[in-house]
Amino acid sequence: MAELMDAALMYGPGDIRFEQVPRPECPDGGFVLRVEACGLCGSDIRNLTTDSRKGDYPFIYGHEVVGRVEEVAPGVDKYRVGDMIYVYPEAHCLKCEYCRAGQSNQCIDVESYVTRPGGFAQYLSYTAKRVERGATFLVPEGVSAVHASLAEPLSSTYACAENIDIKLGDTVAILGAGPIGAFLSVLSRMRGAAKVILIDINQARLDKSAPFGVDHTIDSSVLDAVDEVMRVTNGRGVDKAISANPTTIGQQQVLEMARPGGTAVFFGGVPKGRLAQIDSNMVHYKSLWIYGHYGASSMQVQKAFELAIDPRFPAEKIISHVLPLSKINEAIELTRTGEALKVVLQPNQKEQ
Structure with a gap:
């Protein structure tokens, strides 16, 4: 009998259920991650509260993932059991014309997070394609998994600020707090x-x-x-x-x-x-x-990760709530009302 894990499954618009499902097996050439932290993103809320999959349910969302390597397939030497890593949700091919031009956010052969189960679960598996392409970053010992999960939402804003060249003396207006x-x-x-x-x-x-x-x-x-x-x-x-x-x-x-x-x-x-x-x-x-801004290049993804785990970055001021995954519906409501600024969910933490 397959081992079970906790997960937040979407059964339809606004219908998110915390239940148990089979834990993923380690794919050939891939690895399994024990999810330590997964941020709740505005796009997650949009997906979870609308018919984002056109009836293709149930599905597990969650793409701001940091976790520990739990299992590695034979022959994979890039990862070691126990490593804490941040996984960027989209693995760019780094071979197409856009990737080679430094516009990997427009990659035409990207491995997208919306095509396979995400991080609102205790465990998450990654395929050999992910191992080949990377887009994973080792989190140093002593760095909080919760703080490191900010690397994903930070990446797009980091890229935007760089691409529009916000510079010394500029006045900047931002619509959306x-x-x-x-x-x-x-x-x-x-x-x-x-x-x-x-x-x-x-x-x-x-x-x-x-x-x-x-x-x-x-x-x-x-x-x-x-x-x-x-x-x-x-x-x-x-x-x-x-x-x-x-x-x-x-x-x-x-x-x-x-x-x-x-x-x-x-x-x-x-x-x-x-x-x-x-x-x-x-x-x-x-x-x-x-x-028009979307995503980040592969180098901007790396730079954003490095900034997110830098002690000088005010991660603790941006993260307003850290909750167990079982409280995902509460987290959505807290975010929608504005009571929460940023919620990070911990699938392997039990409700107190």
């Missing part, structure tokens, strides 16, 4: 931004921004975000305006609040089929740069 907004605020400050403006419709999220170097917060459920940005910049607008939320309204607003010659970033994906109404004359006459 969730974990991504927190990361972007911290990174903007680290790169020398003179002023960081954080905007959200949820005052509870804005209230958590104090440790992240934010100069101004704007509750856009009460105030007009564009008017307020223009006010605090003396009518100039900002050098970099980033829509880090899943709305088309935010995409139009970053065009309006970016200064002439500035950069407007579409960071957060919006629901499929939703189209933004863009004032193209504004783009034209203000000579705006519009940048």
Whole structure:
């Protein structure tokens, strides 16, 4: 009889059940990980609360994974039992034209995390393809698995800040005060931004921004975000305006609040089929740069991991809740209401 493990299975939109399923066997050429920490991401919540798999259920999500190697297939010498590793969810091929051009976030042969079971479970197996491609990083002894799990969400924000070249003296507006907004605020400050403006419709999220170097917060459920940005910049607008939320309204607003010659970033994906109404004359006459951001290159993934485990990075201020996997539904609700900034789940920790 197969050994069982705890897992959070999605049976449909909003139907997430904590139950036992067979523990995965070690695949030929692969390895099995004992999941120590798995962050709850905004995309996880979107997937878990919508018909993300078009009826193909049950399924285990979770892609911000850190764990210890539990079992290794014969002949695999890259991993040792007991190693703590962070696993980037997408293994780029590093051979296609995009990978070779430094744009591995657009890899045409990527091993995607949505095609196989994820980290909201006690154990997770990885195939020989993952061993071949890597995209795993050894977590040094003494570094918290919970802190290291921030490497995945940090990777995309690290790449964004680098790609749009946030630099000394810049003013930056960020629409969205969730974990991504927190990361972007911290990174903007680290790169020398003179002023960081954080905007959200949820005052509870804005209230958590104090440790992240934010100069101004704007509750856009009460105030007009564009008017307020223009006010605090003396009518100039900002050098970099980033829509880090899943709305088309935010995409139009970053065009309006970016200064002439500035950069407007579409960071957060919006629901499929939703189209933004863009004032193209504004783009034209203000000579705006519009940048659509997604993912990170393989080198940016590595650099983000190194930053996430650096003691100087404020991981403990971003992670507001650490919960056992059995409380995943509570974690989703805490995140949706804004009470939690970032929740990390621990599948192998029992409820107290």
